[in-house]
Amino acid sequence: MPPVIRIDELTKDYKVGFWRSRPYRALDRLSLEIAEGEVFGFLGPNGAGKTTTLKLLMQLIFPTRGGAEILGRPLGDVQARQRIGFLPENPSFYDYLTAEELLNYFGQLFGYAPAERGRRVAALLDRVGIGAERRLQLRKFSKGMIQRVGIAQALLNDPEVIFLDEPMSGLDPLGRRDVRNLILELRDQGRTVFFSSHILADAEALCSRVAVVANGRLAAAGRLSEILAFQVRGWDLVMDTIRPDVLERVRPVVRRATEISAGRYSLEVPLEQPPDRLLAELVAEGATLVSLTPIRDTLEDFFVRRVAEAGAGARAEEAARARD
């Protein structure tokens, strides 16, 4: 099945400086493929190139090099936008319009008849939890409510692919839960969701696959289950009835020993140390096994490591260029 989103060597340079302008690479040869029905997390610290990528995909800015296709159509294809939804980061709308009028206006752009527009607008505003406020001008809306309106307008055309730039931004915990549920609902309907975030808990809860960008470059990409499953960094061995003298004897071979309750300890065994030998030794000394589980990286651990590596790589390249 062809990918729904295909990004190929997408690169964006900006000119910085007034008198002697020099290029600044905001995005460097990004290549990605996203399949139909995926919830894809596009992760990275602030300034990594996430919003630049989304702006390129929406043709709000033009690539210096490379290109992309959405639903098999090249960037900028106006007809393809009939099937796409987009929520920009910190969205801003016409504050003299009410939420209802704004969605009606956007509905007109999609060419919907008045009755169809009315039906869609009412249903979407209900869905994102905008009640009687829908008849207030947007200038009276809080940031969280604007974000909800932004999500509603992104779903107005029942899109096959939805791009969300920091969708949880400005939302309270209830709002975040609602958006998470909404994204899961979209996934269950078979829609493709591409969302950028620097909040890793959101990605961990929602995504089937993620990409990490740092310094404008792709630092890693893969299935969340693969990324986290193979990053085992030790073992957590929980044993009951360990005698104090036995504990003192094994302490040098464990990274950390934490008493959970009287005689029950959680022992963090490093990856280099096979846990079976220690387990056998403890059992021989009268301790009983409660559990043995691998300690895996969290997405945060993975993210921090990859971002640091990318940063070091970029610095090394810069230093090499300076030497040349």
Place this chain on the structure above:
Amino acid sequence: MHAIRSVAVNVFKESVRDRVPYNLVLFAVLLISSSYLLGQLTAGQDVKIVKDLGLSATAVFGLFIAVFIGIGLVSKEVERRSIYPLLAKPVSRPQFIAGKYAGLVLTLAVNVAVMTIALYVVLGYMSWMEPAAVRASWDAPGPDPRLLKAIALIFLELMLVTAIALFFSTFSGPLLSAALTLGLYIVGQFNADLKNFDRVVNSKTAIWLARGAYHVLPDLSAFDVKTQVVHGLPVSSGYMLATTGYAAVYIAALLLGAVAIFSRRDFK
């Protein structure tokens, strides 16, 4: 087409919500109070002055709307980032520009239409109040249909100024756009003088440059037939047609330029 129409209607709605129509109240008050005062002060000239004042006020009020809304048509959208979700919808950049322009022209059309009606009502009232002997001494009847020719040319001029403001708005901020538009408007009022520059200078280069500038810069004095109309002098259909053609070509060139610039612009 529905995309252009929707963008245009939204521009019109914005101008209404931004209380632009309040200027119509000011216009009506100005016209009614001045006609009353002039009626007390002058003998026989009051209708001419009210016509002149009405036409000038239509042009000036329209100019303020064209410039001060026109300069924000695109730059305001970019500044407040409302253009991001909009351009992700099935609207091309040329359609966006065309819609913005059409919306402001619609706003101006409604304004000019209401001002025209107000002017005719005041002139009709003045005509009704005067005895037949006084009316017979006027150059032209009070509610003279020929006024519509002057109003049509004022409207064309406003359409041209709107296109200038929109053009500058596609690549510069509101302040610079305002300065450039007003600058071009002032130059446009005196542009006709450049045509006859050879009468005052001998330098061939200067004459050549002046002629070049005359052809490139808008000649806005061509749209001003207020004096003729107020004094009941004829304005030929040929002149109306030629001026309309000139405005159409100039507006088309400005809009094409605006589209060309806007279609390449990055929204950082």
